[in-house]
Amino acid sequence: MHPLTKFASKLYPRWWRERYGDEFAALLEDARPGISGTLDVLKGALTMQFTSTSSVKMLLLCSLCGLIVALSTTLFLTPKYSSSAVINIHPPQVAGSTQIDIVDRINELSNKVLSRTELMTLMRNLGLYREERQRMPLEDVLEQMKSDIRISASPAIVGGRSVPAFELSFTYRDPAVASKVVNTLVGQFLYVNLETAQAQTQSSGTTLEVLDPASKPERPVFPNRTAIAFAGLGGGVLVGGMFILMLQFRRRLQPAGGALAELPEDAPAGAGVVRPGAWSWKPLIFGAAVGTLAGLVAAYCLTSVYASNAVLSMEPREGMTRLSELSAQAFSRQELSDLIRSQNLYAGERAKMTTEEVLTQMRQNIRITAVPAKAGDSGIPAFALRFTYADRFTAQKVATSLVSKLLNANLKLASARPEQAATLKILDPASLPQTPIFPNRPATTLAGLAAGTALGALVAFIRRMRRA
């Protein structure tokens, strides 16, 4: 007997080997199965294992498998370390000093320290994201770096009293580099703050003090092995539970067509037809599977749409009432037509639609909404400009152009009517969208699953009624 066949035959459950082991070995010696025969033995062993294992054992087995798979996955994930520092921000202490908003000041400093130029210099000097720079556009790498840097305002306790402070952290695959980056950023914050303080009056300058210097992380923050292990365990229990339910349904039902192999244990001799009024779960499972598949296909085949957002502030508040007039001028027919031509937008649509229709579509893709922005919190009215497009880089480019057009239109209006002049300031420049806003892949897949299950349930119900 081939060793592989012998191995496959040992995979049968113990009770089965005790009962049929000898005679099965005799059969294998007589039949001398080849590769297909060995695969048949393997299939038979696995089927026997799955159909004869108790529910508890099956659940434990699936949980264990889920746990092993989850823990093995963590071995292939690159660990990430997070280093952080805490900086105390002192408001001006001199007499007659102006009230400053700490959050605004942190934002102001962050905008300078985390500017595109500064981050690129830091990236070059410390050799950060080398692999990513080789396979991704620089803009994406910069966005990733920005997302790896976190600044959060949180009061610190010094000498038993709460003082305004902010925490600066950076997450990276090398703990020493993460710590070095935080140290550099802290230095830049201190430098930029000094520079700003010198430029401003003494009464509005802030003082920064490092309360907690950059830590050298010892343990990775990613992957969170405990969370992944629990997720694997949960997934295993879920799969095991579904498998048990499926087997129970299968045992409970009488299949159509008289397939003897699928008859229930207590089937009377001669049974082979479906009982009147019996539920058939097949349409339900089939519907759910097909629905999920259709949802997945739709989610991945539909054209993605990205949204680039920019936030602008307008002072005084009365200026907001002129926003529609401003946008009418900035986004006039001529301006939008120029933009479409220069950026080669809507190439497909232009081939089959009239110019007016393309312009209408573009106007629909531009959205201006009032937002409670960072500056909005301190009373300055702000609004967001959003442009949606199929290409994320184009979306950002067009959003940037639209912002410039708004600024130009505002300048023109201010020079024509100085008494109504308003200041338009960019709070957040047009962002580079990372993920599409449409289609929402999880939602589309879930919708497919729900629709398929509902349709399956309907078919099962109709079949039951017809049998009854």
Add this chain to the structure above:
Amino acid sequence: MSDPTLLVLASLADGDKHGYAMMEDIESFAQVRLGPGTLYGAITRLEQRGWIKPVAGNHDRRQPYRITSAGREHLTDQLGQLNRVVKAGLSRLKEA
């Protein structure tokens, strides 16, 4: 017809046989070569349902099996159904 359990019952209908003999017999009358795993999967299910039983007093490793009366009754029913389908199909083919 490729239902292994029905093929095993049909093979045992004319007398007791062990696994390898069943495999050879099925191949000769149905032109289907059952794999060892499929054959013993069918034997296990048939024995659990009481439609076949091992022949007692056998001292060889090759264990022969015998069809029970319940198994015979089931086989008759199943073949009757198949026969009706075969007859209907053939007559319709002639008419067409």
